[in-house]
Structure formats: C-alpha cells, structure tokens
Amino acid sequence: MPRMGGYVPADHKTRHQDGGRDEISIASLSGDPADTINESLLTTRGDMIRRSATVPERFAKGTSGKLLRMGANDPDWSAELFGEGHITILPIAYNSIGQGTWSSTDGAVLGGAYLGQSVSIADGDNISYKVYLDAGTYTLAFITSTHSDMAILDFDIDDVEVASFDCYSATFVSSVLKTQTGIVVSSAGLKTLKARVHGKNASATSYQMRIQAIILWRTA
Structure with a gap:
C-alpha cells in the first residue's frame, strides 16, 4: 500500500x-x-x-x-450544644422536689420573692433544677437571707457536692450574696443542680432555707 x-x-x-x-x-x-x-x-x-x-x-x-x-x-x-456563659435561675423554676414542701413567698424586705420550705422543715430538704453546662470552670452564687433559724445549704451537680454555705447569723440580714469559685465541670451536657439542706450551724435553731436566686457563670 x-x-x-x-x-x-x-x-x-x-x-x-x-x-x-x-x-x-x-x-x-x-x-x-x-x-x-x-x-x-x-x-x-x-x-x-x-x-x-x-x-x-x-x-x-x-x-x-x-x-x-x-x-x-x-x-x-x-452530644449537646454549647452551654451559656452566664445563667440566672429563678428559684420558682425548679424541675423537681426531692424532699420537703417548698413554696414561693413575696418578701418585700428581701427585695422580691423567695423560695423556701413552708411546713415540716427538716434536714435533707432539697429541690433540683435542670441546666445545660459546657465543660469548663464556673462560679456559683446564690442570694439568700441569713438568720438564727437558717440551715447550711449545699449545692450538688449530678449528685456531686460543689458548694456549701452556712446561712446562720444571730440577727436577720436580707439579700446576702454567697459565692463559690473554681467549680469544674468536666463534660458538657444537661446537668441536675440540686439545692440541699445539709445540717446547720451549732447555734442555729432550725433547718430553714430561703433562695432568692441562683447564678452560674463560666470563668475558664
């Protein structure tokens, strides 16, 4: 070719x-x-x-x-979204009552309503709140009044004690701010925050508790 x-x-x-x-x-x-x-x-x-x-x-x-x-x-x-950096909890907005009869009372001298036990006041009375917390370090504060009948109030996060406050004073003092720093939350998630009466000062006459507000804010 x-x-x-x-x-x-x-x-x-x-x-x-x-x-x-x-x-x-x-x-x-x-x-x-x-x-x-x-x-x-x-x-x-x-x-x-x-x-x-x-x-x-x-x-x-x-x-x-x-x-x-x-x-x-x-x-x-x-598993969850990020938590808030600052949380203010009104005491009446509780999730469950573990022990005691709790009711809200309008106390003008206290600067507003507060939550406290109304009958059968006893050691171990407790009330719980649901709150979402991201992992981090927090300060917990709560506003209360102190008096001769006031108890020691502990705060637990998921049944682990993170703060304890003696609310006794010889005379009545209103709107007292008590704080606990350095609370470490190791994992993010929906938490149970419990306010729990845990004993009393040796000079206190009862196990009374009054909660005006609970505040959590993240510091690290």
Whole structure:
C-alpha cells in the first residue's frame, strides 16, 4: 500500500499494540488513590474521612442528634450544644422536689420573692433544677437571707457536692450574696443542680432555707 503523507499502516498497528506514548492507556486510569481510600476506609453509610497526624483515617458516623465539634486538633462528635456563659435561675423554676414542701413567698424586705420550705422543715430538704453546662470552670452564687433559724445549704451537680454555705447569723440580714469559685465541670451536657439542706450551724435553731436566686457563670 502506498504511503500517504508519511503515514504507514504498520506503524499505526504497532503503536496501538505497545500503548504508544502519545496515546492514553485506560489501564493507567485505575488505582486512583482516592478510590483506594474510599474503598478501604469507608465501611458504613455516613462515614467520613479525616486526617490524623500522619494519614487519612475513617471517621465513623455519629449517632442521631450529635453535632460535629472541633477539638484542639481533631473534630469529634458532641452530644449537646454549647452551654451559656452566664445563667440566672429563678428559684420558682425548679424541675423537681426531692424532699420537703417548698413554696414561693413575696418578701418585700428581701427585695422580691423567695423560695423556701413552708411546713415540716427538716434536714435533707432539697429541690433540683435542670441546666445545660459546657465543660469548663464556673462560679456559683446564690442570694439568700441569713438568720438564727437558717440551715447550711449545699449545692450538688449530678449528685456531686460543689458548694456549701452556712446561712446562720444571730440577727436577720436580707439579700446576702454567697459565692463559690473554681467549680469544674468536666463534660458538657444537661446537668441536675440540686439545692440541699445539709445540717446547720451549732447555734442555729432550725433547718430553714430561703433562695432568692441562683447564678452560674463560666470563668475558664
């Protein structure tokens, strides 16, 4: 066959057989590193890929309702939203009563309403509130009145005591602010904050408690 424009059929055949350098080899398109990662790491629907300190790794999907939250180095799943930096709790807005009969009373001399036991006042009377706290360090404060019949009031977060206040005084003092610093909350979540009568001063005559407000604020 005559040559046309320098084209030689034998050359064309050879180039197809040896995968000539000027043609794309389909085989060369396989083995994409991304495909290898996807196939080896992503084992479950919803999985993702994140990079560790050195290599890509599987990041297993979270459970329903969890949020992706950035840590110091890596993202991870978080069960809750972030907490507030400052929380003021009105005492009447309680979640449950563990012991005692508690009622709200309008006390003008105290600067507003307060919550206290109304009958059968006893050691161990307690009332609980629900509050969301992010991990961190907090100060807890509460406003009360002190008097000769007032008890010692403890505060617990998830049944762990974090503050204790002796509310006894020889004479009546209204709107007293008591504080406890350095309360560490190790994990974020919905917490139970309990106000609990826990004994009394040796000079106190009763286990009375009056709560005007509870305040929490984050310091670190």
